[in-house]
Structure formats: C-alpha cells, structure tokens
Amino acid sequence: MAPDAGLEPLLSPKSVALVGASPKQASVGYVILENLLNRFKGVAYFVNPKYDTVEIAGRQVKFYKSLSEIPEPVDLVVIAVPAQVVPQVLEEAGKRGVKAAVIISSGFAEVGNKDLEDEVKAIGKMYGIRILGPNCLGVYNAFNGLDTVFLPTDRAGRPPAGPLALISQSGAVAASIMDWAARRQIGLSIMVNYGNKADVDDVELLRYFGQDDRIKVITIYLEGFRYPREATGFLEVAKEVVKKKPIIAYKAGRTSAAQRAVRSHTAALAGSYEMYKGLFRQAGIIEASNIREMFDMAKALASQPLPRGRRVLVLTDSGGMGIQAVDSLESLGLEVPEVPESIRRDLKRELLPFSALGNPVDVTGSATDQHYKVVLEALLPTAFFDMALVITLMQVPGLTQNLAEYIIDAKRFKKPIAVVNFGGSELVQTFTKTLEEAEIPTYSTPDRAAKALWALYEYAKIRRVVRT
Structure with a gap:
C-alpha cells in the first residue's frame, strides 16, 4: 500500500x-x-x-x-x-x-x-x-x-x-x-x-x-x-x-x-x-x-519468518558458547527442549562419537560443515523446534565458507535462524557477509542472537501466530 x-x-x-x-x-x-x-x-x-x-x-x-x-x-x-x-x-x-x-x-x-x-x-x-x-x-x-x-x-x-x-x-x-x-x-x-x-x-x-x-x-x-x-x-x-x-x-x-x-x-x-x-x-x-x-x-x-512457538534449537561447535546461549534464551522466557531420543540415535550414526546431542547440540571443535548440515536437516523441519540459534566459530579448522551455504539452504524450512559468528579474520568477515546478504542475521555474541529470536517470538504473539 x-x-x-x-x-x-x-x-x-x-x-x-x-x-x-x-x-x-x-x-x-x-x-x-x-x-x-x-x-x-x-x-x-x-x-x-x-x-x-x-x-x-x-x-x-x-x-x-x-x-x-x-x-x-x-x-x-x-x-x-x-x-x-x-x-x-x-x-x-x-x-x-x-x-x-x-x-x-x-x-x-x-x-x-x-x-x-x-x-x-x-x-x-x-x-x-x-x-x-x-x-x-x-x-x-x-x-x-x-x-x-x-x-x-x-x-x-x-x-x-x-x-x-x-x-x-x-x-x-x-x-x-x-x-x-x-x-x-x-x-x-x-x-x-x-x-x-x-x-x-x-x-x-x-x-x-x-x-x-x-x-x-x-x-x-x-x-x-x-x-x-x-x-x-x-x-x-x-x-x-x-x-x-x-x-x-x-x-x-x-x-x-x-x-x-x-x-x-x-x-x-x-x-x-x-x-x-x-x-x-x-x-x-x-x-x-x-x-x-x-x-x-x-x-x-525484517528478514525472518515468525515462529510458531518458543522452542529453540541451539547448534554449536563450542560448548561454552552453547551454555551462554541457553542461559540467554531461558532468561528471556524461550525454551531449549531436549532432542528426542529417537532423533539422537539417528544423529549418532552421522556425527562424531563425542558430540553432545541433548540441546545444545555440540558438534565440537572437530566439526565439519557437513555435521552442521546433518543437524539442521534432521531437527529444524520437525515439530520439536520453532527456531534455531546456530553458533559457528570459524576458527575450527574443519569449517569452510560452504557452511554459509548450508545455513542459507535451511531457510527452506521456513523457521527463524540467527547465527553467532565471533572473530575478525577474513574468513569470519566473508562468512558473515555471505549470510547477511542472504538475509540470515548474524551476531557476535549469543545473548544478542537470543534477544533477536525473542523479538521474533514477541511479535509472533502480538500477531497471534504462536501456538496456544
């Protein structure tokens, strides 16, 4: 209009x-x-x-x-x-x-x-x-x-x-x-x-x-x-x-x-x-x-769809960052539910044996781009999660620019995604730029990403699109 x-x-x-x-x-x-x-x-x-x-x-x-x-x-x-x-x-x-x-x-x-x-x-x-x-x-x-x-x-x-x-x-x-x-x-x-x-x-x-x-x-x-x-x-x-x-x-x-x-x-x-x-x-x-x-x-x-509920998937390659994300999300009234056991069994076959699969899902510092893709495709389309907070510390040697494309591809699930990407290297800057240009919001710390997801949930409540 x-x-x-x-x-x-x-x-x-x-x-x-x-x-x-x-x-x-x-x-x-x-x-x-x-x-x-x-x-x-x-x-x-x-x-x-x-x-x-x-x-x-x-x-x-x-x-x-x-x-x-x-x-x-x-x-x-x-x-x-x-x-x-x-x-x-x-x-x-x-x-x-x-x-x-x-x-x-x-x-x-x-x-x-x-x-x-x-x-x-x-x-x-x-x-x-x-x-x-x-x-x-x-x-x-x-x-x-x-x-x-x-x-x-x-x-x-x-x-x-x-x-x-x-x-x-x-x-x-x-x-x-x-x-x-x-x-x-x-x-x-x-x-x-x-x-x-x-x-x-x-x-x-x-x-x-x-x-x-x-x-x-x-x-x-x-x-x-x-x-x-x-x-x-x-x-x-x-x-x-x-x-x-x-x-x-x-x-x-x-x-x-x-x-x-x-x-x-x-x-x-x-x-x-x-x-x-x-x-x-x-x-x-x-x-x-x-x-x-x-x-x-x-x-x-401005860029993300509204969530249908308050349940957040936290996906990380850093246990410490994952814990910070959970603290921030729960303090805002959002939920970080456990990954169902049936899905964990499937994930164990494709992730590293020492990955943590509860939620946060911690693919660890030995992660590759493919590990992130596996988790996103296994969990984000399900009814168990309404949003995703994805932490990508690109200092991990197994991660490349391809990870940005996997995250962008996850937009097809039509659920909000916020990415935490911390650091100042050329790879970090290029990675961030790629995501932002694809309208995936990125933040330098978990608390900022959590507040962004909270805002989406709050506006979803105002628009009455959340589950009761």
Whole structure:
C-alpha cells in the first residue's frame, strides 16, 4: 500500500529549494547543498542573495536571490538561516505554494523562544505548509536521495536502502545511528528527525511508514511527549501499525536526572518511564534497552519468518558458547527442549562419537560443515523446534565458507535462524557477509542472537501466530 499523500512533499519531494545554501565548505548550508547535488534524484534549487553562479566541486551552481525567483514549482523548502529570519522565509514559501518545509535552524522553544516557534506554526497553518522541526536534521531518504542532514558524509555515513525506517527525537542520535548502520551495511532507507515537532510529529510519521510497503520494520528513538494527548494519539496509531509490521522503540530519559536533560534538549516532557513502558506494552511495541539491541532485533524482524512457538534449537561447535546461549534464551522466557531420543540415535550414526546431542547440540571443535548440515536437516523441519540459534566459530579448522551455504539452504524450512559468528579474520568477515546478504542475521555474541529470536517470538504473539 502506498503511504498517505499528505507527507509526500516532505519525505519524497520531486523538487527542493535550500534557503541558506552556501559555497563555504564546512558550513551547514554547504553540506546540505552538497548532499542535494550529489544524491537527490529530483530537482534542487539553491537560495542565497549573496551569490550568483559559483563553481563547486567542478560544477557551476546557480544561486537564486529568493524563493520568488525560482521559475518552477517547489515541493519542499529546506530552511537553514538564523531563527529570526525563518518566519520571513516561510511566508515567502507559502506565497509560492510550497507544501512542506524542513526547518534546520535552532533557537526556538528548545531555548525558551516559544513565541517565535508559535509564529512559525501560525504561518505554516495559514498557508497549509507541513513543517518538520525546527531544530532538526530533517530527512534522509535513500530511495530518492533526499538528504538534509548537515553532517559531512566522512563523519556521518549514509546507510544503503533497505527494509528499516528510523524516527528519532534526537538529531545527534539519528546521525550516529545512520553512521553505525552505514558502516555495517544495514539497510536503513528513511530517517526522520523532527526536533521540536512544531507540526509534523511521531504519530504522523508512524502512520506514514505503516503504509509504506517498502518499510518492513519501524524503529523509534524517543525521549518524551509534550502533552498527554500525544501519547494517546501515538498509542492509537501504533496499535494499527503493528497489525501490519513491527515497531521497535528505545525510550531514553528513564531516570530523574535524564528526564531533566530531556526537558532542555527538545522542549519535551520525559514523563514517568513506567508510563512509557505501559504504553509500549498496550500498543504492541517491542521495547529495546539500547540502540544496538534495537537494530539487532530489527534486522531479524525484517528478514525472518515468525515462529510458531518458543522452542529453540541451539547448534554449536563450542560448548561454552552453547551454555551462554541457553542461559540467554531461558532468561528471556524461550525454551531449549531436549532432542528426542529417537532423533539422537539417528544423529549418532552421522556425527562424531563425542558430540553432545541433548540441546545444545555440540558438534565440537572437530566439526565439519557437513555435521552442521546433518543437524539442521534432521531437527529444524520437525515439530520439536520453532527456531534455531546456530553458533559457528570459524576458527575450527574443519569449517569452510560452504557452511554459509548450508545455513542459507535451511531457510527452506521456513523457521527463524540467527547465527553467532565471533572473530575478525577474513574468513569470519566473508562468512558473515555471505549470510547477511542472504538475509540470515548474524551476531557476535549469543545473548544478542537470543534477544533477536525473542523479538521474533514477541511479535509472533502480538500477531497471534504462536501456538496456544
């Protein structure tokens, strides 16, 4: 289903005007200009009355004196000028028929300048302009190349297109997540940082991403709502969205000291953490305890089928890692049942005599690729197991790159698989890359893989697909 057209000019415009564009390197206006020149698939216009035509990175770039000089229609205006000038720019945009604005500029309610923010809101309402911000990074859209993030790409990487979206209340956190995702080639297609949310807020963004079929999982970094009615609206929309796709949220500002910091950060009220925890539970939102965990769970939810129950097969070549996996799984309420004796007898004929066949199934440090294949094909198709946590320490001499293909082949059993692969050798990196490209999520430690499988089970419960 295509998303609601109301936010299309903001998140997926065909034309953009940058007011405050600059040829001066390292400035906010330059970085956004460079982003739009290099990646935006639509038409970009640059506004600054100080310049005419300037050579930038070997290209002749035309600057307009004002928005009114631009000869063609403009869907989105990106505003990067001092706060006191923003109302004037916004009014000019309204007279031009611009439908959306990203206000990068800070100096509004977050520093106590509420009257100026109210003026901006009033102008937007008068002309029907949807406003993102102020005090924000704005939008990164890998699908169409829209990028209003004013941090250079060598310091804040841009992730590739993929199944994840991020809604973030903090700009710096959003940029750090983008950089982290880019370095790991995690497909984060759209990021929106809304800052003070003078107009567009988390609720509308959640609804928009819920309707976009390209997005499989929505991730949210949240500090706080300003008013109780925001929480109510958020709850109502989230309940509908989770019927179609998972939402994972990380709520910062859990302690009293952190709540004070939230109030001075984005003019939001942190509120009681218990209230947010209850809201997430009511909505069917999966809660993460940190950023890394949020994306560990997200990549499993984006790539794996939902399990029909909580029973996990643990397959390992390391007894110690297997024990850690069982501890983590059981502490999360998942089950690690014994392998039935009838299947053990069959496995004994094909595995090494000193292999442990209970669960974890430990094929030991003398394992070969074939041993893993035998276990997966014997156990994963059965009704005894709903998921598999596979630990592959590639330092074992009998393991090769072929093992990745055996694990990928096990996708045909249509049960979730998470792989633990620890180390930094070239073989480990190639092995991990092969699995990730085949949409098998990999993790460096058993507890992270266990939490990813737990998230799949939790969402299966929300979607009511688990056995009773």
